[in-house]
Amino acid sequence: MKTETSIQGLSASLNPARSARKIIGFIPTMGNLHEGHLNLVREARKLCDVVVVSIFVNPIQFGPNEDFDNYPRTLEQDSHLLAEVGCDIVFAPSVEQMYGHHPRLTNIRVGEITNDLCGLQRPGHFDGVAVVVTKLFNIVQPNYAFFGQKDYQQLAVIKQLVRDLNMPIEVIGVPIARAEDGLALSSRNGYLSAEHRQIAPVIYQSLKQAEQDLHAGKALLDVLTEIRMQLTQAGFVVDYVEARTPMLQKSDQFDQDIVLFVAAKIGNTRLIDNLQIKHIL
Ligand code: AMP
Numbered sequence: 001m002k003t004e005t006s007i008q009g010l011s012a013s014l015n016p017a018r019s020a021r022k023i024i025g026f027i028p029t030m031g032n033l034h035e036g037h038l039n040l041v042r043e044a045r046k047l048c049d050v051v052v053v054s055i056f057v058n059p060i061q062f063g064p065n066e067d068f069d070n071y072p073r074t075l076e077q078d079s080h081l082l083a084e085v086g087c088d089i090v091f092a093p094s095v096e097q098m099y100g101h102h103p104r105l106t107n108i109r110v111g112e113i114t115n116d117l118c119g120l121q122r123p124g125h126f127d128g129v130a131v132v133v134t135k136l137f138n139i140v141q142p143n144y145a146f147f148g149q150k151d152y153q154q155l156a157v158i159k160q161l162v163r164d165l166n167m168p169i170e171v172i173g174v175p176i177a178r179a180e181d182g183l184a185l186s187s188r189n190g191y192l193s194a195e196h197r198q199i200a201p202v203i204y205q206s207l208k209q210a211e212q213d214l215h216a217g218k219a220l221l222d223v224l225t226e227i228r229m230q231l232t233q234a235g236f237v238v239d240y241v242e243a244r245t246p247m248l249q250k251s252d253q254f255d256q257d258i259v260l261f262v263a264a265k266i267g268n269t270r271l272i273d274n275l276q277i278k279h280i281l
Pocket of ligand 1: 178
């Protein structure tokens with residue numbers, strides 16, 4: 001496995017594969033890798049000849065009071081894990097390498113679907129994601145790009161961006177990897193105290209309970225209220241509990257497949273999760 005820190009170095013590493021028309025798979029990450037990230041690499045390995053993983057904590061997707069400075073940076077450990085799952089190239093640029101060369105005047109705003117859920121709570125977040133992913137796509141020029149369903153809204157934003165701008169890339173969504181107790185794996189789980197880590201699985205438990213209740217005929221709005229209550233009782237401060245269609249349209253009835261979304265804080269740690277629920281006739 002090679003590690004490249006410059007755009008030029010990465011191009012030099014990828015050019016032979018490009019000339020040989022090899023299939024290039026790409027997984028953008030912010031590092032501090034866990035099984036969720038590694039599953040994306042495993043999926044890429046199945047479809048692609050060359051697998052590239054980027055590790056870059058992107059400053060422009062963090063709000064002023066968010067955790068950019070404290071975000072865990074564990075490149076050495078990440079590199080070992082990536083080598084084990086068959087990554088070919090790690091691209092780990094500096095902020096200077098990505099943004100330092102000239103002032104950036106271009107912004108990318110994916111409309112409508114970013115004015116909802118995490119987009120409302122984190123103004124500018126998805127613009128920052130859209131810019132960095134576009135830059136990385138142009139640098140890596142992959143055939144396939146892999147994103148986790150854990151960040152369901154982000155995956156929808158990237159799919160929309162790729163479609164709207166005719167980017168010649170196939171975007172693949174990969175299911176959420178969870179700990180045994182159901183907590184969705186996240187680099188931010190490392191911020192949790194032992195006590196909060198015990199409480200954190202309540203998010204998934206409340207989503208699974210909601211699924212059962214919906215299938216038993218309970219009204220969607222009541223089910224959302226139940227989730228909020230369970231989370232608040234467990235000690236969370238709820239950012240949102242919402243239901244959307246798989247295409248992120250609003251939905252106040254369970255008359256088609258829906259996705260339930262939760263964002264909630266425990267202590268200073270903001271956790272997100274979602275559950276796709278099939279409408280069974
Ligand atoms: P991040 O490093 O948090 O930016 O995540 C990089 C990629 O890994 C994104 O596409 C995430 O959606 C994905 N990812 C993170 N956690 C999980 C998880 N628990 N299951 C599946 N994908 C995940």
